[in-house]
Amino acid sequence: IQHAETTGTGTGVLGDTKTINTYEQSGTYSLSDRTKPMNGNIETYDAGDQWATGTIVTDSDNNFTSSRQKAAVDAHFYAGVVYDYFKEEHNRNSYDNQGSDIISSVHVRDQNDLSRPWNNAAWVGTQMVYGDGDGSTFTALSASLDVVGHELTHAVTDFSADLVYELEPGALNESFSDVFGLIVEAGYEGSVDWLLGEEVYTPGISGDALRSISNPTQYGQPDHYDDFVVLPNTQQGDWGGVHTNSGIPNKAFYNIANTIGLDKSGQIYYRALTQYLTSQSQFIDARNALLQSAADIYGEDGVEYNAIADGFAAVGIG
Ligand SMILES: CCCCC[C@H](S)C(=O)N[C@@H](Cc1ccccc1)C(=O)N[C@@H](C)C(=O)O
Numbered sequence: 001i002q003h004a005e006t007t008g009t010g011t012g013v014l015g016d017t018k019t020i021n022t023y024e025q026s027g028t029y030s031l032s033d034r035t036k037p038m039n040g041n042i043e044t045y046d047a048g049d050q051w052a053t054g055t056i057v058t059d060s061d062n063n064f065t066s067s068r069q070k071a072a073v074d075a076h077f078y079a080g081v082v083y084d085y086f087k088e089e090h091n092r093n094s095y096d097n098q099g100s101d102i103i104s105s106v107h108v109r110d111q112n113d114l115s116r117p118w119n120n121a122a123w124v125g126t127q128m129v130y131g132d133g134d135g136s137t138f139t140a141l142s143a144s145l146d147v148v149g150h151e152l153t154h155a156v157t158d159f160s161a162d163l164v165y166e167l168e169p170g171a172l173n174e175s176f177s178d179v180f181g182l183i184v185e186a187g188y189e190g191s192v193d194w195l196l197g198e199e200v201y202t203p204g205i206s207g208d209a210l211r212s213i214s215n216p217t218q219y220g221q222p223d224h225y226d227d228f229v230v231l232p233n234t235q236q237g238d239w240g241g242v243h244t245n246s247g248i249p250n251k252a253f254y255n256i257a258n259t260i261g262l263d264k265s266g267q268i269y270y271r272a273l274t275q276y277l278t279s280q281s282q283f284i285d286a287r288n289a290l291l292q293s294a295a296d297i298y299g300e301d302g303v304e305y306n307a308i309a310d311g312f313a314a315v316g317i318g
């Protein structure tokens with residue numbers, strides 16, 4: 001059978017044209033990127049408005065330009081960008097450092113409410129899933145690189161620190177996903193916006209975002225440990241407010257990155273996530289893990305080390 005790695009074009013959710021890595025088999029093209037030094041591939045599926053993996057997205061002419069294909073084009077392309085970041089910046093081969101498949105599904109609906117579009121995206125332990133958004137709160141979430149970076153970082157976390165998704169460890173889990181989502185986006189776009197989800201949040205309102213790293217309180221998150229929000233450790237309570245209290249370590253990251261830059265911060269944060277943090281790490285443990293990582297890489301009591309001590313002290317930690 002004839003088959004080959006091919007290069008196609010696609011239209012993204014926001015109307016942009018992207019060049020994508022596809023795979024041709026017997027005249028049909030699919031969203032399977034086999035160009036990376038992985039054991040698996042980067043593959044993108046259409047869940048058919050269910051909570052499912054679905055079927056791999058295919059096209060007859062290698063131009064993925066239909067309306068239904070747009071979210072898949074973005075999920076596929078941005079998964080490759082995030083793969084490249086972890087490989088090039090941290091020499092990590094996919095989320096598990098074993099080169100495993102990176103699978104994404106778009107047009108996913110919430111397992112608890114299949115009746116309407118899903119205003120979210122997630123890592124479900126085996127793959128990324130993206131909702132279409134209802135068009136008011138969100139547009140299709142794969143259209144934003146910081147979302148894709150956020151979700152794939154959850155996979156990295158699961159295969160390293162494995163921070164439990166509740167209370168302070170859960171807020172750290174969320175914060176590390178925001179941190180690397182932001183760093184990947186800044187590296188790709190050439191400048192940092194300190195915002196999360198601005199490209200997909202409230203398509204009818206310009207200039208807003210789901211979260212701000214530089215000013216968490218702008219979107220209802222605390223930016224100091226004194227303002228930690230106690231919520232029930234239940235699904236309704238967002239597992240103790242993991243998306244709320246992530247504002248505290250997010251602000252610490254802003255303080256640090258604003259002092260020593262995103263590249264050094266990324267190296268320190270990656271080392272802490274993969275070498276020192278564990279499933280029950282609390283905010284103070286993250287501070288200490290980041291201090292140790294900075295000392296390992298840049299030396300005890302260096303500018304980087306002190307930026308971390310100061311950045312966390314400013315949010316009431318350490
Ligand atoms: C299974 C359901 C819960 C999963 C929550 C996922 S990990 C998550 O945190 N998703 C991000 C999506 C995102 C990321 C970056 C920028 C914008 C939006 C998230 O923050 N979801 C919000 C809406 C939430 O779940 O409260």
Ligand SMILES: [Ca+2]
Nearest residue numbers: 146195196197
């Ligand atoms: Ca952003």
Ligand SMILES: [Ca+2]
Nearest residue numbers: 201202203205
């Ligand atoms: Ca908006």
Ligand SMILES: [Zn+2]
Nearest residue numbers: 150154174177
């Ligand atoms: Zn998350």
